[in-house]
Amino acid sequence: MARAATTTDVFNAIAEPRRRDVIGVLADGREHAVGEVVVRLRMAQPAVSKHLGVLRKVGVVTVIRRGQHRMYRLNAAELKTVHDWVRTFERYWTHQLDQIRRRAEQKAQERLISKVSGKKEE
Template structure:
């Protein structure tokens, strides 16, 4: 089966590292595309393309402010990612619990070896 286009799937959209960097940048608040491009060292057309993809998958919103268009984070679009990764929480908690138990066993064995 063919992979979904990056413009229709949040997972594919955030697979691109520059787009993830844009999302991190927008956590601090709205910014015009020129500022996004400058902050990330991207050409303005490249930043615009990434912002368009993020907007189309629902991760970024835009609004007019005078002559500028401001882009802001819409974290509600990350819900599918959050729900999917949340399924691994139990796995990681159990792994850390096993590691913690192992470390305690090692510490106890070391204490028992000391005179």
């Protein structure tokens, strides 16, 4: 099987760096025309349209027509899924001292093991 489609879920949608750039432009929460994104990111117009299309399919952005423009707006709520997932690991980097202690213990243990087994570490 191939990789899952980018339109499958938010994780896939934001995997593309350029799409995160596009989201960055919309990060102020206000609406922006496609052309504005094109200028700000110096990307080809079709590329921007496609990326916005993917983001729209997964619900990360919404769009409304305004004359000849299409105004895109971030729907950050969709990113909450990602936040909720990654947040479960927050404790690993917030408690600096704990982390340093944990790592030291781990290192010590690994050294002990490699000494006993006589194998060198990866």
